[in-house]
Amino acid sequence: MQKMMTCLWLFSLSCTLIGCSNEEAILTVQNSEDTQVESIENTSEEEEAQEPTTEENTILVDVATELIANDLTPHPMQDIAKPNYLETIVDPSFGTIIRRISNARPGGVIKPMYSTIQAWNADETRMILYDQTNGVHQLLNGMTYEFIRNLDDVRPDDLEQLFWDFNDPDILYYLDAATNEFVKYLVSTGNKEVLVNLKEISNCTGSISMGNDVQMMSWDSDVIGFRCDNSETFSYRISTQELVSFNIDDINYTAAMPAPSGNLFYHNVSSYDASGNFKARLNKSKIEHSCLGRMVDGTDADFSVTFDAGPNGGCLGNIVAFNLNTGDCLPVISEDLGYDYPKTGTHISAVAHKNPGWIAASMIGFDGDGQSLLDQELVVARVEPGNVNVYRIGHHRADEDEFDYWGEPHAVISPTGTRVLFGSDWSGSEDGISVESYVVELPSFN
Numbered sequence: 001m002q003k004m005m006t007c008l009w010l011f012s013l014s015c016t017l018i019g020c021s022n023e024e025a026i027l028t029v030q031n032s033e034d035t036q037v038e039s040i041e042n043t044s045e046e047e048e049a050q051e052p053t054t055e056e057n058t059i060l061v062d063v064a065t066e067l068i069a070n071d072l073t074p075h076p077m078q079d080i081a082k083p084n085y086l087e088t089i090v091d092p093s094f095g096t097i098i099r100r101i102s103n104a105r106p107g108g109v110i111k112p113m114y115s116t117i118q119a120w121n122a123d124e125t126r127m128i129l130y131d132q133t134n135g136v137h138q139l140l141n142g143m144t145y146e147f148i149r150n151l152d153d154v155r156p157d158d159l160e161q162l163f164w165d166f167n168d169p170d171i172l173y174y175l176d177a178a179t180n181e182f183v184k185y186l187v188s189t190g191n192k193e194v195l196v197n198l199k200e201i202s203n204c205t206g207s208i209s210m211g212n213d214v215q216m217m218s219w220d221s222d223v224i225g226f227r228c229d230n231s232e233t234f235s236y237r238i239s240t241q242e243l244v245s246f247n248i249d250d251i252n253y254t255a256a257m258p259a260p261s262g263n264l265f266y267h268n269v270s271s272y273d274a275s276g277n278f279k280a281r282l283n284k285s286k287i288e289h290s291c292l293g294r295m296v297d298g299t300d301a302d303f304s305v306t307f308d309a310g311p312n313g314g315c316l317g318n319i320v321a322f323n324l325n326t327g328d329c330l331p332v333i334s335e336d337l338g339y340d341y342p343k344t345g346t347h348i349s350a351v352a353h354k355n356p357g358w359i360a361a362s363m364i365g366f367d368g369d370g371q372s373l374l375d376q377e378l379v380v381a382r383v384e385p386g387n388v389n390v391y392r393i394g395h396h397r398a399d400e401d402e403f404d405y406w407g408e409p410h411a412v413i414s415p416t417g418t419r420v421l422f423g424s425d426w427s428g429s430e431d432g433i434s435v436e437s438y439v440v441e442l443p444s445f446n
Contacts, residue, residue, distance in 0.1 A: 057122075057166070057167055057353075057354065058353075058354050058355060058356065059354040059355060059415075059416050060355060061354075061355055061416050061417060061418055061444050062444060063355065063358050063380060063382065063391075063416075063417040063418055063442060063444045064382065064389065064391060064444070065442070065443045065444040066443040066444075067380075067391040067393065067442070067443070068391065068392075069389040069390065069391060070337075070389060070390055071391075071392055072338050072339070072373060074371075074372075074373065075093040075094060075392065076093065076370060076371045077093060077369070077370025077371065077375075077376050077395040077397070077427075078092040078093055079428040080092055080428070081428075081430070082100065082426040082428075082430045082436075083098070083099065083100045083438075084100065085100055085101075085102070085103040086099070086100065086101065086144075086145060086146075087099070087100060088100075088441075091393075091394040091395060091440075093394070093395060094392060094393055094394050094395075096393050096394045096440055096441075096442065096443075097440070097441045098394055098438050098439070098440050098441075099145065099438060099439050099441060100436055100437075100438050101129075101140065101145035101421075101436075101437050101438065101439055102129060102138075102436045102437040103436070104131070104133060104434040104435065104436055105133070105434065106433050106434055107133075107433075107434060108131075108132075108133040108434045108435070109131075109132035109133055109403060109406045109423075109434070109435040110129050110130070110131050110132070110133070110138065110423075110435065110436060110437055111129065111130060111132065111406065111410065111423030111435050111436075111437050112129065112130070112410045112411075112412045112421050112422065112423055112437060113128065113129075113130050113137075113159060113160045113162065113410075113412075114160040114214070114347075114410055114412075115289075115291060115347040115348060115349040115361075115362070115410045115411055115412055116160075116213070116214065116215050116216065116291045116292070116349065116351065117160050117161075117162070117163070117214070117216060117351070117412070118163075118164050118216060118351040118353070118412065118415065119412045119414075119421050120142050120164070120414050120415055120419075121142060121164045121165075121169040121170075121187075122164060122165060122166055122167050122168060122169040122354075122415065123142075123169040124142045124143065124414055124415055124416065124419075125141070125142045125143060125169055126139060126140070126141065126142045126148075126169065126187065127139075127140045127141075127142040127145075127421075128140070128151070128162060128164075129437050130159050131150070132159075132406055132435075134150075136150045136151065136152050137150070137151040137154070137159070137162060138150055138151070139151050139187065145439070153190055154172070154174055154183075154185060155174075155176060155177045155178060156174040156175060156176070156177060157174070157175040157176070157177045157208075157209065157210065158175075158177075158209075158210070158211060158214065160214050161174055161175055161210055161214055162174050163216055163217050163221075165221045166217075166219050166220065166221045166353055167220075167221065168221075170186055170187050170188050171184060171185065171186060171187070171221075172184075172185040172187060173185070173195075173217065173221070173224075175198065175208070175210055175226070179197070180197055180198050180199035180200075180208045181194045181195075181196070181197050181198070182194070182195045182196050182197075182198055182224065182236075183195065195238055196236060196238070196241070198226050198234075198236065199228075201236070201243055202226075202228055202232070202234055202243060202245075204228035204229070204232075205228075206228055206229030206231065207228075207229055208226055208227070208228060209226065209227055209253075209255065210224070210225065210226045210227075210255055211227075211253075211254070211255060212253055212254050212255075213254065213257075213287075213289070213290070214255075214257070215257040215258070215266070215291065215292045216292070216351055217258060218258040218259070218260060218261065218262030219260040219261070219262070219294075219353050220262060221238075222237055222238050222239050222262055223235055223236070223237050223238070223258040223262035224236050224238075224258065225255045225256045225257045225258050225265060226255050227251060227253075227254070227255040227256075230251045230252075230253050231251060232245055232246075232251065233245075233246045233248060233251055233254070233255045233256045233267065234246065234255075234256075235256060235258060235265060235274070235276070237262070244274065244275060244276045245276055246265070246267070246272055246276035247272075247276055247277055247278065248267055248272075248276075250268070252268055254267060254268060254287075255267075256272060256276075257292060258292075259271075259292050259300035259301075259324055260292065260293060260294050260300055260353070260356075261300050262274070263300075264279060264300045264324045264325070266290075266292055266302050266324060268287055269281065269282050269284045269285075269286065269287060270282060270327075271302075271324040271325070271327070279324070279325070280323075280324065280325065280326055280327035281311075281327050282302065282310070282322040282324075282327045282329070283310030283311060283312045283313075283314070283315045283322070283327055283328060283329050284302075284304060284306060284310050284315060284320075284322055284329070285306060285307075285308035285309065285310055285311070285315075285316075286308070288304050288305050288306055288307065289304065289305055289346060289347050289348065290302050290303055290304030290305070290348060291303050291304075291347075291348045291349055291350040291351065291359070292350065293350025293351060293352070293356070293359060294350070294353075294356040294357060295321060295330070295356070295357050295383050295384060295385065296356060296357030296382065296383060296384035296387075297357075297384065297385065298356060299323055299324075299325065299385075300323075300324040300325070301321045301322060301323055301324060301330075301350070301383075302321070302322040302324060303319060303320070303321050303322075303332070303348045303350045303359055303383070304319075304320055304322060304348065305317075305318055305319065305320070305342050305346040305348065306320050306342065307341075307342050310329065314329065314331075315329035315331070316334060316335070316342070317331045317332065317333050317334030317335070317336075317337075317339070317342060318332075318333035318334065318339060318342040318343055318346055318361070318363065318374065319331075319332035319333040319334075319346075319348060319359070319361055319381065319390075320332060320334065321383050330383065330385055330388065331388075332359075332381050332383055332388050332390065333361075333374070333379070333381070333390055339373060339374065340372065340373055340374065343363035343364065343365040343366065343374050343375065344363075344364055344365060344366055345362075345363060345364025345365065345400070345408060345409075346361060346362070346363045346364075347361065347362050347408065347409070347410050347411060348360070348361045349361065349411055349412045349413045349420075350413070351412070351413060351415070352413045352414065352415060352416065352417040353415055354415040354416045354417070355415070355416050355417040357382055357383050357384055358380060358381070358382055358383075358413060358417035359380065359381050359383060359413060360378065360379065360380045360381075360411045360412070360413035360417075360420045361378070361379050361381070361411060362377075362378050362396055362398075362408075362409040362410065362411035362422055363375065363376070363377055363379075364376065364398065364399060364400070364408065364409070365377075368399050370395050370397070370427070374392075376395045376396060376397065376398070376427070377392055377394070377395055377396070378392075378393050378394045378395070378396050378409070378411055378420055378422060378440060379391060379392050379393060380393055380413065380417065380420065380442070393420065393440050393442065394440050396409040396411070396422050396424050396438075397424050397425075397426045397427040397428065397431075398422070398423060398424035398425060398426075398427070398435075399425065399427060399431075401425075401431075401432065402425060402431070402432035403425055403432070403435050406423075406435055407423075407424075407425050407435055408423070409422040409423050409424055410422065410423055416445075417444075418441075418442050418444045418445035419439050419440060419441055419442065419445050420439065420440040420442070421437060421438070421439050422437070422438055422439075422440070423435050423436070423437055423438070424436065424438055
């Protein structure tokens with residue numbers, strides 16, 4: 001009996017101790033990686049902190065692997081034969097690999113849609129080129145570059161207005177040229193879903209457009225910008241079906257375009273908030289070729305070429321990053337950093353959404369012979385306030401002599417920043433025969 005009473009007493013004591021400890025913390029459990037789970041009291045707070053964000057979709061590849069930063073030494077362009085279809089050459093001036101990925105006929109043009117529009121899908125397994133000769137977009141394998149099919153079942157309002165979803169590699173969006181419907185398109189099946197009719201929702205009695213200098217959707221694939229004639233510009237948020245009219249007097253035939261966050265917008269030389277109200281006047285002299293993207297720290301920015309100083313002075317350069325929150329600028333390539341006056345034919349691509357802060361650019365130049373710094377060159381850059389690095393990666397060998405606009409390179413950076421697509425008629429012995437698409441495969445890609 002005494003032993004039994006002793007056991008009962010010990011059992012009661014142990015239950016009391018366990019009960020007390022439970023008030024402070026639940027027993028910890030280890031997951032497959034042996035990480036400790038916090039107490040139930042903190043569970044809801046942890047879940048909120050771990051909600052998926054666009055940043056979780058980033059892949060921070062060190063694009064600069066084996067590249068030389070801020071090199072200002074001469075690398076004159078050298079003549080080299082155009083590679084055969086799907087074959088490569090090594091750029092004789094920079095040592096990078098350049099692969100030809102299209103096969104147009106003599107006089108034909110197959111090239112990127114535009115520098116501001118992402119050519120690759122979210123996981124880089126598919127990509128799109130534009131066959132200008134036949135007026136159709138081509139779908140390619142994004143890794144092997146083999147032709148899959150023509151996208152002849154879509155009819156975007158403009159050749160540049162095919163937008164890959166930033167997360168789902170099977171989804172494209174476009175504004176239908178005939179119906180004014182914004183359409184979600186499944187590449188694998190060809191299935192189409194009408195998300196909204198932009199003309200109906202805006203009560204526009206004129207024409208609907210997403211131009212002129214069109215940009216991508218917000219980086220969560222939720223916000224678009226468009227305009228009604230030259231009278232009004234809007235944003236539309238797909239998830240909430242929210243339409244916003246912008247307080248802009250001079251539309252200038254240009255739609256307000258969403259920044260990556262979807263909370264800021266760019267129009268002409270100013271930024272606007274999500275309510276359509278003025279946010280900041282960029283220290284930018286006038287409208288130039290530019291691309292919306294993010295700096296390394298996540299700041300929404302307009303990456304632009306500028307040929308004149310801004311209203312407050314400075315901000316002149318081949319690539320200048322403008323903070324859309326403040327309007328202030330961060331020079332990336334400028335005379336103050338040892339470069340020449342900005343090159344003509346500069347186009348910038350800041351759509352490396354898996355690796356924010358990385359951008360690419362192509363410059364044609366005044367001479368167009370590739371003998372001076374940045375002339376006929378392709379570059380990538382990592383843009384972080386206080387730590388900007390530029391890497392020259394090759395000569396594109398493109399000009400406007402035979403093909404005018406279609407001869408421009410219009411470089412496009414891949415989502416991870418490890419490849420750069422461009423078009424070229426290949427200066428040299430084969431100059432002007434056809435415009436083909438090429439990809440610089442940086443060492444970080446392999």
